[in-house]
Amino acid sequence: MPELPEVETIVRDLAPLVEGTRIVRVQVWDPLLAAFPSGEDFNRRLTGGIIRTIRRRGKYLCFELGQGLLWLVHLRMTGRLVAQLTPMERHRRAQFTLDNGGALFYCDLRRFGDMWALWPGEERHAKGFIALGPEPLSEQFSVQWLRGKLANRKAPVKALLLDQRLVAGLGNIYTDEALFEAGVDPRREGGSLDQEECRKLVREIKAVLTEAIINKGTTFRDYRGGLGQAGGYQDQLLVYGRGGRPCPRCGELLQKDRVGGRGTVFCRRCQR
DNA sequence: CCGTAGACCTGTGTGC
DNA sequence: TGCACACAGGTCTACG
Secondary structure (H helix, E strand, O other): OOOHHHHHHHHHHHHHHHOOOEEEEEEEOOOOOEEEOOOHHHHHHHOOOEEEEEEEEOOEEEEEEHHHOEEEEEOOOOEEEEOOOOOOOOOEEEEEEEOOOOEEEEEEOOOOOEEEEEOOOOHHHOHHHHOOOOOOOOOOOOHHHHHHHHOOOOOEHHHHHOOOOOOOOOOHHHHHHHHHHHOOOOOOEHHHOOHHHHHHHHHHHHHHHHHHHHOOOOOOOOOOOOOOOOOOHHHHOOOOOOOOOEOOOOOOEOEEEEEOOEEEEEOOOOOO
């Protein structure tokens, strides 16, 4: 569910509520949730920890606790991390009680979400995390970087953009939106994009993500921010979720296909 | 190394 | 109303 703008929104929502607080109680009811360490060891590591800062890296939430302990949370498809006073959600999987009277509640319908509690040097246990590519809103994510990564690749450009090692934080919604804005057909072989097309893609990826953050993310179904609120960017989507409806630019009916194993919406006339 | 299909899980929407 | 099936914001692994 959550892509970069949604995770960024959650971090900004939660920061003022949790930074500087101590975790006084950890309850985990879903054994699938703690990826490392598993079971009671996970609870023990976090209990008593003081949350110094919370930040985002790709689609990961990163809580930096005292002594260098790093608490990572990945929400995958339907995970939520919310601070509410009375959140008896149907799919509550964990609760982190804070010493300021508040708490963090983790809810997840599909149970794909993962958490890690890592001491310095243990980052290798979070394989996806250490392999993340550059942040798309940083200078490291440049035309040269994208071109280098797409060179000689035969996979569809959309599949490559979803690879978190190429760039960290894009998901199905914003990839479709950025490819539309850039006028690039998602089925194109990565290696077939020229300099100008890469330039447009980099520009539109940054623009779409920035605008989505301003609008506090996209609530297509399940997503909620850290305060339980829906996002606002769903009203600005141009193609995602709009297959069979007219292209907002040319009027041609938008096509829905499967590309790189994911549902993909694009305009056959505007995207080449 | 590369590219793709299937797996993981639970629910919702659609068509018959 | 019931049932079967496709699909869902994301990775992982196995396989050719």
